[in-house]
Amino acid sequence: MILPDPPRLFHQLYExxxxxxxxxxxxxxxxxxxxxxVQNTAWTQASKAVGQLxxxxxxxxxxLHATPDEELWETIRPAGYFRIKTRRLKALAAFMVSQGPMxxxxxxxxxxxxxxxxxxxxxxxxxxxxxxxxxAGQPVFVVDAYTKRLFMRLGWVDGSGDYDTMQRMVHATMPxxxxxxxxxxxxxxxxxxxxxxxxxxxxxxxxxxxxxQQKD
DNA sequence: TACCAGGAGAAAA
DNA sequence: TTTTCTCATGGT
Numbered sequence: 001m002i003l004p005d006p007p008r009l010f011h012q013l014y015e016x017x018x019x020x021x022x023x024x025x026x027x028x029x030x031x032x033x034x035x036x037x038v039q040n041t042a043w044t045q046a047s048k049a050v051g052q053l054x055x056x057x058x059x060x061x062x063x064l065h066a067t068p069d070e071e072l073w074e075t076i077r078p079a080g081y082f083r084i085k086t087r088r089l090k091a092l093a094a095f096m097v098s099q100g101p102m103x104x105x106x107x108x109x110x111x112x113x114x115x116x117x118x119x120x121x122x123x124x125x126x127x128x129x130x131x132x133x134x135x136a137g138q139p140v141f142v143v144d145a146y147t148k149r150l151f152m153r154l155g156w157v158d159g160s161g162d163y164d165t166m167q168r169m170v171h172a173t174m175p176x177x178x179x180x181x182x183x184x185x186x187x188x189x190x191x192x193x194x195x196x197x198x199x200x201x202x203x204x205x206x207x208x209x210x211x212x213q214q215k216d
Numbered sequence: 217t218a219c220c221a222g223g224a225g226a227a228a229a
Numbered sequence: 230t231t232t233t234c235t236c237a238t239g240g241t
Contacts, residue, residue: 039223045239046222080238084224124224144222189222 002155002214006170009154010180012206013187017194020186023134025050028102029059031135035127036088037079049079065093088122095120106136114140125163133185139176142185143167146192154211 024043025031030050038046052075053059058067072086079085095116099105105113113136117128129142143166151157151166174181191206 035222038221040221040236041223041238042221042240044221078238080221081223081236082238084236088224122224126223130222142222146222185222192222 004151004154004156004169004173005214006173006184008213009207009210010174010184010187012210013191014183016206017187017190020183020190022182022186023130025134027059028106028135029061030054032092032096032131033059033064033089035130035134036085036092036122037076039081039085039088039122039127041080046079049076052076052078061093061096064089065097084122091121092123113138129167133178133182137178139178139181141167141170141174141181144185144189146188147185150188150192150207153207154214 023031023034024047025034033053034046034050037049050059053064056071056075058064058072058075064072069086069090072089073082076082076085076089096102096105099116105116108116114128114132117123117131118125123131126142126144129140132138133140133142143163147166148157148161151161151169156169157166170181170184174184
């Protein structure tokens with residue numbers, strides 16, 4: 001197994017792409033709603049649904065909670081899985097309404113907030129960590145399918161590399177800084193879309209040069 | 217036409 | 230415990 005070096009990978013990706021300015025949302029509510037809507041869906045589709053929710057004044061958990069399912073089905077349809085995602089948005093809204101002011105929820109310790117979010121229907125590790133990192137601004141690295149594919153390609157994990165293993169790998173070597181960890185995840189997604197999905201062995205890919213340096 | 221896109225939960229093995 | 234199935238749409 002090759003010794004993982006997330007800081008070097010981060011540095012190379014950042015030098016290549018620069019800051020990604022994630023998460024693309026104006027408010028914490030919008031960010032959290034977007035995290036549900038983007039599940040197994042391209043962001044272009046999820047953002048259409050977020051836009052339609054905003055147009056209808058539904059980017060508010062109390063309002064969302066009281067909105068009839070049928071109205072939400074129509075509003076979020078572009079994001080796909082509209083019935084399931086309506087259930088998940090309602091579950092998140094119910095949780096947030098029950099917790100009181102947003103600031104109070106967001107400022108809970110990251111482990112406490114993470115556990116609470118994981119108990120909400122429709123929120124798994126990736127979605128919970130996205131919210132903890134990008135909405136609450138707490139130092140948590142988000143692992144997604146791109147991360148796993150990339151870490152496997154780098155030889156840092158084998159095929160069974162699980163979520164927690166990859167997350168610990170990053171937490172153990174990167175500064176506990178939400179800005180940097182959030183940027184790292186965003187850069188991995190950017191790189192996957194720009195290089196690894198279309199041209200797996202293209203020249204100029206920061207990951208390819210990282211693999212070369214690992215051989216030294 | 218088939219496949220993919222920033223998952224998660226439930227059911228089955 | 231692990232694997233498989235289901236959920237839905239739009240773009241390529």
